[in-house]
Amino acid sequence: MTEKPITVVATLHLWPQHQDKALEAMAACILASRQETTNSGYHCRRDAHDPHCFVFIEHWASVAAIHEHEKTPHFLAMKQVLNKALSKPMDVRLLEDTDLLP
Template sequence: MSSIKIVATIVVKAGHRQELLEKFQQLVSASRREAGNISYDLHQDINQPDRLVFIENWQSQAAIDEHNASAHFQAFVNAIEGKTDSLEIILMQSISD
């Protein structure tokens, strides 16, 4: 079975980006240490700095479920509450060779 990729796009409300960047970095660091994580990267839109994109690669859905239940992910969810304009999460699998 192939890995599962996630692209999560978050648009932070004006005035909250600097405050949340530390929370985003903490999430990246902790998530990279998880057993089922293959890669976990954070990107910032060059033209829209309040738009941040996580690109994740997980070994399985079970690994994603464990990640979502983790203390560091739950702390992240609580930290961003009310501080984002939008959140889009796309789960993908590779179909190319």
């Protein structure tokens, strides 16, 4: 069975005092993740109404590709920084296509 492409939507909230260091780690992870062959899109957006809330939107070839991504040095480095920087648990959703529209 072939795995389906997956979109990840991850919402995180940062403590203001940790935001600068977190943003640096996030930027490094974004740049490196875009170079991964199983990634077709990796973006981070800031909430227009909450300057400490960020949403990652990522497109991966499969769930297995996400698991491999989570082992990379750039992801692990960001994860280490976020362990201190998150003001509440991250909300991560894995989304599959629905094929509702052509």
